Amino acid sequence: MSYETERNVDDVGPGFLSSETRVGEGILGYIIGLVLAALLTAASFAVVYTNLIWGPAIPAALVTLAVAQMGVHLVFFLHLTTAPDNTNNAMALAFGVLIVALIIGGSLWIMGHLNQNMMPTHQTMQMQR
C-alpha cells in the first residue's frame, strides 16, 4: 500500500509563477513563448502575402495558426496548465470558449441562412409599390 507523501498541491490562479521558479527559468519560459509566438505570427502573414498555400485553404490555415498562437500565449505567458491545481482556471476558460463559439458560430450560421433565404432588397421594395 502506498502512502501519499505531502504534495503541497494548492489551487493557483492564472498567471502564477511557481514559487520554486528561478529567475533564469522564468525568463527562459517567456523567451520560448516569444519565439514560438513570433514564428506563428510570421507564418500567418506569410500564408496571406505569399502563394505558399492554395487560395481556398487560407482561412483554415489562418484559424489554425491563430488558435496555436493563443495556446502558446496561454501556456507560456498566462502559465495555464492542465495540472490539478489549475482545474478551476481551465474550466472557466472552457466555458468562455463555449460561449464565444456559440456567439460567433451561431451568428455566422443564422446570418448566412438569412442571406440565402431572404429576397434581395430591390425586389422587396418593388413589391411594396
Next chain:
Amino acid sequence: MSATETLPFTTAPSIDPYKLGHDGRRRRPDDGGAGRDYSTGHGEGGPASKHVIVAYGFWIFLLSDIVMFSAFFAAHAVLRSATAGGPSGHELFEPWSVAIETSCLLLSSFTCGLSTVAASVRNQLWTQFSLLVTGILGLAFLAFEARDFATMIASGAGPQRSAFLSSFFAVVGLHGLHVSAGLLWLGTMMAQVFVKGFRAVVMRRLLCFNLFWHVLDIIWIALFTIVYLMGEGL
C-alpha cells in the same frame, strides 16, 4: 506492518489526493513577506488564499471581456462584405502597419512577463524598466493604430461609410480603448511599485495587470487574423 500503525511524516491515503478540498495542511513557506497570504482557515482548511481568489476572479472578468469581444467579432464577420460600394479591407489595410502593431504588442506582452519575474525577486530597477518598455511599446502600438484610423477617415473611409467600416472601427477601436485603459493602469502600477514597494496588495494588482495585458495580446491575435489577414483575402 499493520494498517492502523501510524508512521511519522506520512499521512493516511486520502480520498482527495490533490487536496482540492483543502484539507488544512497548507504549507506556509517563509517567503520573506512575498505577499502570499495563506489563509489560516477554519474547519476544512478554509477558503483559498486571497492571492488565488483575486487572480481567479480577475480571470473570470477577463473571460467575460472576451465574450463581449466575441459579439463585436461576430458583428464584423457578418458585416464584412457589406461595403455599400465603399472601399474594402483589401484597399484600406496596410500590411506593414499591421505587422508593426502586432510586433509592438507581442514584444510588450513579453516585457510585461519579464516584469513578473523581476517583481517575484523584488527587483525594483528591473521591474520598473520592463514595465516602462511595456508602456512604450503599448504607446507605439496606439500611435500606429491612431495613424491608421486617421488615414482611413481622411480618405473618406470613416465608420459612417459602410456597415463593414462601422464594425471595423467598433472592434478595432474597442481593443484600442482597452490598450489605452491598460496604459493608464500600467502607469499607476509603476507609481505604486515605486512608492509602496512590493507589498502583498501591490503584487496582486501587478498580477492582475499582467493577466489583462496578456489577454489583450490574445485578443489582438484574433483581430489581426480575422479582421486584417482574412479581410485581405476577400
